Structure formats: C-alpha cells, structure tokens
Amino acid sequence: MKIKQASFLLSSPNLELCPMTDVCEFALLGRSNVGKSSFINTLVNNQRLAKTSNTPGKTRLINLFEIQTTSKPFIIADLPGYGYAKVSKVEQEKWQKNLEEYLLKRKNLVSCIQFIDARHDIQKNDFQMHEWLKVNSVPCFSVLAKCDYISRNEAFKKSAQIKKYFGGDVLLFSSKNRIYVDDFLNYLEKLM
Ligand SMILES: Nc1nc2c(ncn2[C@@H]2O[C@H](COP(=O)(O)OP(=O)(O)O)[C@@H](O)[C@H]2O)c(=O)[nH]1
Numbered sequence: 724m725k726i727k728q729a730s731f732l733l734s735s736p737n738l739e740l741c742p743m744t745d746v747c748e749f750a751l752l753g754r755s756n757v758g759k760s761s762f763i764n765t766l767v768n769n770q771r772l773a774k775t776s777n778t779p780g781k782t783r784l785i786n787l788f789e790i791q792t793t794s795k796p797f798i799i800a801d802l803p804g805y806g807y808a809k810v811s812k813v814e815q816e817k818w819q820k821n822l823e824e825y826l827l828k829r830k831n832l833v834s835c836i837q838f839i840d841a842r843h844d845i846q847k848n849d850f851q852m853h854e855w856l857k858v859n860s861v862p863c864f865s866v867l868a869k870c871d872y873i874s875r876n877e878a879f880k881k882s883a884q885i886k887k888y889f890g891g892d893v894l895l896f897s898s899k900n901r902i903y904v905d906d907f908l909n910y911l912e913k914l915m
C-alpha cells in the first residue's frame with residue numbers, strides 16, 4: 724500500500740481520552756531517542772508531522788496520527804519513550820499505569836512496534852518492556868532502528884539476535900533514507 728495523506732489526530736494523557744474507533748492502530752514503543760517520531764515522519768514522508776528531538780520532553784502523552792492509504796487507513800500511536808529519568812517517581816508511576824491501561828484495553832490496537840537501537844545491545848528496559856508485553860499477550864514485532872549506523876551485514880546479525888531473544892518478526896529501518904519504507908508499509912498492511 725501507499726500513503727495518501729497523514730495528519731495529527733490528537734494527544735491524550737490516557738486511554739479514556741483516546742477517541743474510540745475501529746481504525747487499526749499500531750503503537751510505537753522504545754527508549755527515548757531511538758527514533759520513534761522520526762520513523763513516523765519518514766514513513767509518511769513529512770519531516771514536520773511528528774516532533775523529533777535530542778532532548779525528550781517531559782509531557783507523557785499518547786500522540787495519535789491518522790494515515791490514509793491506498794488500502795485501509797491506520798493510526799500510529801507515538802508513545803513516550805522509556806529510560807528517561809528526568810521525571811519524578813510519582814509522575815513515572817502515573818504514566819506507567821496509563822501506558823499499561825492503554826496497551827491492555829485499546830480495542831483497535833493491532834500490534835505494538837518495539838524499537839531497538841542498531842548501535843547498542845538490547846538494553847535492560849527493552850527486555851523488561853518486551854517481557855511485560857509477552858506476559859500480557861500484547862501482540863508485538865520489533866524494529867532495528869537507525870540501521871544507517873551499521874553495515875547491512877551487521878544489521879542482519881543484529882536482527883537475528885533480536886529474533887532469538889524476542890521471537891516474532893524483526894524489521895529494519897532507518898530515517899536517513901527511504902529504502903525500508905515500502906517493505907514496512909506492506910508488512911503493516913498484512914497485519915490489518
Ligand atoms: N542517523 C539516524 N538518526 C536518527 C534516526 N532516527 C532518528 N534519528 C535522530 O535521533 C534523534 C531522536 O529521534 P526521535 O525520532 O525524536 O526519537 P524518539 O525519542 O524515539 O521519538 C533525533 O536527533 C533524530 O534526528 C535514524 O534512522 N538514523
């Protein structure tokens with residue numbers, strides 16, 4: 724499928740304030756700075772749609788983007804990254820609860836997409852996040868992000884490693900170029 728149009732829908736602090744819809748939704752999970760927002764912009768070819776940054780903001784919001792395609796439309800939920808310590812413990816725990824509720828109860832959620840940084844080994848909080856998804860039977864596949872930092876050969880090795888630990892599918896991605904975009908869209912289309 725091809726993208727026809729993409730727009731920001733809204734930001735919500737929790738599941739309750741997310742609009743109820745039948746449109747298939749995919750939720751982006753991963754450490755802060757792994758490239759989740761850039762991924763959206765590259766996928767839809769609009770560098771200004773999702774805010775990207777080297778310094779993650781403090782607001783913990785679910786940002787929803789609606790994507791019209793030549794096939795079915797879908798929604799991407801850009802979730803705050805984990806591994807960002809500069810918020811208070813109370814704040815962190817509150818968000819944790821909201822995140823879990825969203826992941827467990829969002830009816831139109833088709834799959835989570837967990838981002839792993841190609842430059843690093845899988846981190847402790849990546850494992851924790853994945854374990855939680857598995858225990859709670861939340862569907863998920865993985866993305867090896869920022870693949871432009873490593874060779875194609877290394878990328879295949881890394882994705883095999885992620886597959887070994889996490890199971891499920893592992894897709895490659897880089898926001899520096901668009902070579903992975905078509906495969907990604909075709910993969911999403913099959914899940915919808
Ligand atoms: N080289 C490279 N840099 C990237 C890529 N994706 C994101 N970045 C950079 O990494 C930083 C964090 O990206 P962002 O999308 O905001 O990450 P998020 O916190 O996961 O949403 C920004 O400076 C991006 O320009 C990528 O695929 N390759």
Ligand SMILES: [Mg+2]
Nearest residue numbers: 759760774775
């Ligand atoms: Mg982001």
